[in-house]
Amino acid sequence: MNILTVTPNPSLDRTYEVSGLRRGAVLRATGEYVDPGGKGVNVxxxxxxxxxxxxxxxxxxxxxxxxVxxxxxxxxxxxATVPVVGHTRSNIAVVEADGTLTKINAPGPELSGAEAExxxxxxxxHAGPADWIACCGSPPRGLDPQWYADLVARARATGAKVALDTSGPALIAALGARPHIVKPNAHELAQAVGRPLITVGDAVQAAEELRELGAGMVLATLGADGxxxxxxxGTYFAHAPVDAVRSxxxxxxASLAGFLTAGxxxxxxxxxxxxHGAAAVQLPGSVMPAPADLAAAPVTVTEAVPVDRPLSEPAS
Structure with missing residues (x-):
C-alpha cells in the first residue's frame, strides 16, 4: 500500500496533561507531548x-x-516540502484527568496564489505509484474553498483513488470533483447538510446526501457511538468498547488511515x-496508534444499523 497525504495547513501540536483546568490559575503539567500535526500528517x-x-x-x-x-x-x-513565507502554526491541547480536552488552534500562515499552485x-x-491520495484538513488562509475541488480533481487525474477529510464550504465544493471517499465526523456531517443530527439514522441519511452530491463512499465517525x-x-455500522478516553x-x-490500509x-x-480510532483515544496527546496498540478492543461490525439509536452527543 502506498499513500500520499496532502495537508494544506499542518501544525506542531503541543499537548499538556493536567489534573484539572482552572481559568486564571498557574497549572503544572503531569505530561507533555510534542508531535507533528494536521489531519494528513496523522494519516x-x-x-x-x-x-x-x-x-x-x-x-x-x-x-x-x-x-515538523x-x-x-x-x-x-x-x-515533500513546499516552502512558504509564513510560519507553520503551533496548536495547544490541554487534557484533564477525566479526558476533557481543550484545544487552541492557531490560524496558520496565509498562502499566496503562487504557494497554493x-x-x-x-x-x-509526488503521486507516482500512490494507491490513495488523502486530502486532509482545513484550508489555510488565502485559499478559496474551490481550491479543494481543484486538489481533488488533480489528485484523481493521477490515477490514484482520493480520500477527502475536510469540512464546511471546502467539503461541499470538493464533492463535485467526486472523491472516492469522504470522512466527516458527526458535526461536520450535520454542517454539510445544514440540520442537526439526533439519531444514527439521521447520520445515515446525511451520508446518503453527500453521496448524491458526488462522494463515492462516506465513512462517518460518530465518536463514542461508533x-x-x-x-x-450497502450501509454498515461498527463499534468498539473503550475503557477510558485519554485524548x-x-x-x-487514525480511523481514516486504518480504513485505507485495510483496502x-x-x-x-x-x-x-x-x-484504529479506539486505540487512538487511549493514547496520550497526538500519539498515533501502531499495530501493537490495536488488539485491546474487539470490534463489532453489522449491516443492522441501529437507526433509532440517539447519538450520545447530538450534532449540529
Missing part, C-alpha cells in the same frame, strides 16, 4: 507505523515548519477504522 504517521509507504506533502515555513519536517523524518516518513504541483509530482460506512453496496486528538485521522472498502476496512 501518514499511522500508515508509516503499519509498515506502508507514505509521502506527506506539506507547505512548511519558519523554525516550526523545520521542526524533522519529527516526521524521525518517524521514517518522507516529506506549488502545493497542487507537488501533489502531481462509525458508519455508507456505500452503493481524542487525531482519532478520526479502503467494505466491512473489513470499517473494522480496521474503528480499531
Amino acid at each position: 501518514s504517521r499511522v500508515v508509516s507505523a503499519a509498515g506502508h509507504r507514505t509521502v506527506a506533502v506539506l507547505p512548511l515555513g519558519g523554525t516550526t515548519g523545520a521542526l 519536517a524533522e519529527l516526521l523524518g524521525a518517524e521514517g516518513i518522507d516529506v 506549488s502545493l497542487l504541483a507537488a501533489v502531481r509530482e 462509525q458508519l460506512l455508507v456505500t452503493s453496496l 481524542d486528538v487525531g482519532a478520526g485521522d 479502503g472498502a467494505g466491512p473489513r476496512a470499517l473494522a480496521a477504522a474503528v480499531a
Whole structure:
C-alpha cells in the first residue's frame, strides 16, 4: 500500500496533561507531548507505523515548519516540502484527568496564489505509484474553498483513488470533483447538510446526501457511538468498547488511515477504522496508534444499523 497525504495547513501540536483546568490559575503539567500535526500528517504517521509507504506533502515555513519536517523524518516518513513565507502554526491541547480536552488552534500562515499552485504541483509530482491520495484538513488562509475541488480533481487525474477529510464550504465544493471517499465526523456531517443530527439514522441519511452530491463512499465517525460506512453496496455500522478516553486528538485521522490500509472498502476496512480510532483515544496527546496498540478492543461490525439509536452527543 502506498499513500500520499496532502495537508494544506499542518501544525506542531503541543499537548499538556493536567489534573484539572482552572481559568486564571498557574497549572503544572503531569505530561507533555510534542508531535507533528494536521489531519494528513496523522494519516501518514499511522500508515508509516503499519509498515506502508507514505509521502506527506506539506507547505512548511519558519523554525516550526523545520521542526515538523524533522519529527516526521524521525518517524521514517518522507516529506515533500513546499516552502512558504509564513510560519507553520503551533496548536495547544490541554487534557484533564477525566479526558476533557481543550484545544487552541492557531490560524496558520496565509498562502499566496503562487504557494497554493506549488502545493497542487507537488501533489502531481509526488503521486507516482500512490494507491490513495488523502486530502486532509482545513484550508489555510488565502485559499478559496474551490481550491479543494481543484486538489481533488488533480489528485484523481493521477490515477490514484482520493480520500477527502475536510469540512464546511471546502467539503461541499470538493464533492463535485467526486472523491472516492469522504470522512466527516458527526458535526461536520450535520454542517454539510445544514440540520442537526439526533439519531444514527439521521447520520445515515446525511451520508446518503453527500453521496448524491458526488462522494463515492462516506465513512462517518460518530465518536463514542461508533462509525458508519455508507456505500452503493450497502450501509454498515461498527463499534468498539473503550475503557477510558485519554485524548481524542487525531482519532478520526487514525480511523481514516486504518480504513485505507485495510483496502479502503467494505466491512473489513470499517473494522480496521474503528480499531484504529479506539486505540487512538487511549493514547496520550497526538500519539498515533501502531499495530501493537490495536488488539485491546474487539470490534463489532453489522449491516443492522441501529437507526433509532440517539447519538450520545447530538450534532449540529
